[in-house]
Amino acid sequence: MQFERLLELNSIDDMSIQVKKIGNDNIPLMVVDNFLKYPEMVREFALSLNYNKPVGSDLWPGIQAVASLNRKNIEEFIVRYYLEPILELDCSNYHFPAVRPGTKADQWSSWFLLTRFGAVTMPFDEAPWAKNPHVDYFGFIASVLYLSLPEQSRGGTVFIRHRETGIETIPPAALGLPDRLRCILKETRSHEIIYGKIFDEWWAEHGKSWDHEEPLKKDEGQVLTEKGFDIVCQRIMTGNTPTSGYLTQSNPVWEITDQVDVAFNRLVLYPTWHLHSISWDPTWYGKTLAERRLTMMNWLNFPVEGAEP
Known part of the structure; x- marks a missing residue:
């Protein structure tokens, strides 16, 4: 087979596509079964790569390998069947660059250029961010394809609500977001909680003065500032790391609102700003790479207006 x-x-007719809105924020996720035409060959390719701990290894509970693959058709699928009809985002005048205008290339830029294959290997006491409910603050849309064989398919990807505050979504701090995307984020229950309860608590503790209010004032096309993002993350995550095992079921702090189960050649698409985590237990999988929970991952960066240069 040609590499590209x-x-x-x-074909769309051979796929099984499910769209559902989850949680109180009604964030849409898409689950596609029988996605790739040659999943066995993709799995074989993935197993042939060299795996290491990635940059920012505390963000991934295991090892990763990267490959420069032609994924244009995957990105076109995301635009045609998810972004435009489901998020109602007109993408005709937008592109998704690895480096957005006004920003510099950094360690995350490669995450938008390369396809990543990941195997979960870390015990619970490692990878603190990855085991905690989190958002992928560096990206826009996450694309996860499960490559574990049917007999190895356990657990999945869970979507989560912070019980005390009710937060399910932490808006990204990106600038210049399209109007439709800002509208989606502002209509969530989480946005109401953040700009009410969370910031009111913060001001009550720190004093509501110009110096403290200024970091929360948004620039054009922004839903939440970096300062505001940090305040929210600190409020719901500090001291709330699960104390025994990955989040495989709800607990007094975190409520699982939905789970997408692992299934061979199943794709899940979701906005990265929704709280999520892996559902994984080391007893569910073996010790060799071929026996691990194996996924193929791609991310789209936030859209930028104008034709792709």
Whole structure:
């Protein structure tokens, strides 16, 4: 097979597509079964790569390998079947660059250029961010394809609510977001909680003065400032790391609102700003790479207006 065809998709008629809105924020996620045309070959390719702890290794509970693959058809699928009809985002005048205008290339830029394959290997006491409910603050849309064989398919990806505050979504701090995307984020229950309860608590503790109010004032096209993002993350995550095992079921702090189960050649698409985590237990999988929870991951960066240069 030609290398550029490795990620060829099945026809739409051969896929099974499910869209559901989850939690109180009604964030839409898409689950696609029978996504790739040659999933066995993609799995074989993934197993042939060299795996290491990635940059920012505390963000991933295991090892990763990267590959420069032609994933244009995957990105086109995301735009045509998810962003435009489901998020109602007109993408005709937008592109998704690895480095957005006004920003510099950094360690995350490669995450938008390269396809990543990941195996979960870390015990619970490692990778603190990855085991905690979190958002992928560096990206826009996450694309996760499960490559574990049917007999190895346990657990999945869970979506989560912080019980005390009710927060399910932490808006990104990106500038210049499209109007439709800002509207989606502002209509969530989480946005109401953040700009009410969370910031009111913060001001009550620190004093509501110009110096403290200024960091929360948004720039054009922004839903939440970096300062505001940090305040929210600190409020719901500090001291709330699970104390025994990955989040495989709800607990007094975190409520699982939905779970997408692992299934071979199943794709899940979701906005990265929704709280999520892996559902994984080391007893569910073996010790070799071929026996691990194996996924193929791609991310889209936040959209930028104008034709792609």
